[in-house]
Structures are given as C-alpha cells and as structure tokens.
Amino acid sequence: MTGKGSAYGQAAGDTDFRKKYDVEEYAAKAREREAAEKEERKARWEAKMAGKKYYKPMDGSETLTEARNATKDYSKLIGTTTLVPAGAGVGKRGRGAGFYCAACDLTFKDNLQMLEHENSPQHRRNIGETGEVRKATAADVHARIERCWQRLQERQKEQVISLKERLEVRKEEEEKERGEKRRKRKEAEERKRLEKEAALKAKTDYGEDVRIEGEHDEDDMMAAMGFTGFGTAKK
Structure with a gap:
C-alpha cells in the first residue's frame, strides 16, 4: 500500500532516526589527538633521557x-x-x-x-x-593579620559565652538534683509518719495484743531458739 505512513504523518520507509555523524570532522579530531599524544610521549622521553621531570607545557591560560x-x-x-x-x-x-x-x-x-x-x-x-x-604586598599582609586577629577575638568571645552558659546549665542541674533529693526525703518522712499513725490507731482500736509488723521480731526469734526469758530464779 503506497499511502501507508507512520504515526507522525510521514512514510515509514522515508524516516531515518539514526544520528548523522561527520566522519571527516571526527577523523580530524582523532588525528589531532594522536599527534598531541605522540608529541607528549616524545617530550616525556626527552625529559627522562635528560634526567628531568616532565611537566605539561603551559598555553597561557593558567592561573596562579x-x-x-x-x-x-x-x-x-x-x-x-x-x-x-x-x-x-x-x-x-x-x-x-x-x-x-x-x-x-x-x-x-x-x-x-x-x-x-x-x-x-x-x-x-x-x-x-x-x-x-x-x-603578597604590605597591604595584603596587614589585611591577613587583621582577619586573623578578628577571628581570634571571635573565638575567645565564643569561649567566654560558652563557658558562662555551661556554668549556668550546671547550676540549674545541681539545683534540680537538690530539689529531687528534698522531695524524696519528704516523701520518706511522710510515709514513716503515716505508718506510725496507723500503728498507733491499730493499738488504740484493738488493744496491746495486736501485732505490728516488725515490733515482735526479736521475741519470736528468741522463742524459736528455746529461750523463754533471762529472769533469775527465786530462792
């Protein structure tokens, strides 16, 4: 079918998507590169024979x-x-x-x-x-000294500020630690006070025969060992 075309409206056989290369241009570049490499190899060999080190020749575009x-x-x-x-x-x-x-x-x-x-x-x-x-000129030297001096002053100022901040932070931490210790001590004292009040209330309500935790531990241990008392015999 002669009217058959591609999606772009062109005949399928007339479209060539391959990139075109200039063979002569690339061949000339290859010849230039080979000539430069040959010249470099020659310069390296001559420098080696002369006992010197080869350096790339300068073309004037270099910077200091x-x-x-x-x-x-x-x-x-x-x-x-x-x-x-x-x-x-x-x-x-x-x-x-x-x-x-x-x-x-x-x-x-x-x-x-x-x-x-x-x-x-x-x-x-x-x-x-x-x-x-x-x-370097005298002005460059003075400018460099001034920059170094300013940088040194800034560092010293930062050290003073940071030291002051560290001391303040340490002071706050010590204050928090002391407050936490006071809180724990008050809680322990309050707990002991409540336990003592509960023991006294139990004795008041139930009499002297009520056993309070830890109160008769020594008597129980002596009874278990067979000692009933250390009183003297009557004569």
Whole structure:
C-alpha cells in the first residue's frame, strides 16, 4: 500500500532516526589527538633521557597557585565502597582501586600519597595552575593579620559565652538534683509518719495484743531458739 505512513504523518520507509555523524570532522579530531599524544610521549622521553621531570607545557591560560582554603577530609570515605572498572590498571597509571586523580589519570593507594600528589607541580599544571604564587604586598599582609586577629577575638568571645552558659546549665542541674533529693526525703518522712499513725490507731482500736509488723521480731526469734526469758530464779 503506497499511502501507508507512520504515526507522525510521514512514510515509514522515508524516516531515518539514526544520528548523522561527520566522519571527516571526527577523523580530524582523532588525528589531532594522536599527534598531541605522540608529541607528549616524545617530550616525556626527552625529559627522562635528560634526567628531568616532565611537566605539561603551559598555553597561557593558567592561573596562579593559591593556598587551599578547605581541609581535605578523607575520613568520610571510611566504610564506603567504590566500583573499579573492568580491566583497571595495577600500577599508578589509569583508574584502579584507591584514590584516583582524574586530572592526571593516576591512582594512589593511600591518602598521604594522594595529598602529596595534589601539592605537586605536576598536578598543579594539569589542573591549570602555573605552580607560582602571587607575591603578597604590605597591604595584603596587614589585611591577613587583621582577619586573623578578628577571628581570634571571635573565638575567645565564643569561649567566654560558652563557658558562662555551661556554668549556668550546671547550676540549674545541681539545683534540680537538690530539689529531687528534698522531695524524696519528704516523701520518706511522710510515709514513716503515716505508718506510725496507723500503728498507733491499730493499738488504740484493738488493744496491746495486736501485732505490728516488725515490733515482735526479736521475741519470736528468741522463742524459736528455746529461750523463754533471762529472769533469775527465786530462792
């Protein structure tokens, strides 16, 4: 049937959903990448023969190196699991089991090696830094000292406030503990008073023969042992 079409109103045989690629463009990119890798391998070999360390050449877009303003916290990785891709390398080159640096394509077995690598010129070059620091002026030094002084004053103020708060909280806790002890002592005294009043009322109502709990324990024990009394015999 020649008039048969698709859901979009077009002939089913005339629709091609496959993405078109420019073969020449990707081939040119591949040639450029291979040429750059070949040039890098040559530069690495020349540096190795000269007894020097190879660094990535700068293209002018690098920035100056600045101090890290955050602490590297590796403790959050404790107990976590990382998936290692199939065919991962055993040495440092490539992604493997350990701490991986994507900028340098290197894997390190412990955090100390990783931290040393992040401070190395090689890593700094690969992340777009020159490895040089900006020379500080007198105004920068004064501003840094002022910031440090302000931070120190704030910390001391926080310590004073926190110490005062801790003392107040401790004072309230001690007051609550003393109040609780007074309450328990009053309850015990009131309970003893009620028990004593109940015993006196029982003796008044039923006479002296009524037995109060704990009153005749000593006499009962002596009777059970066969002692009837310690009176002297009459002569």
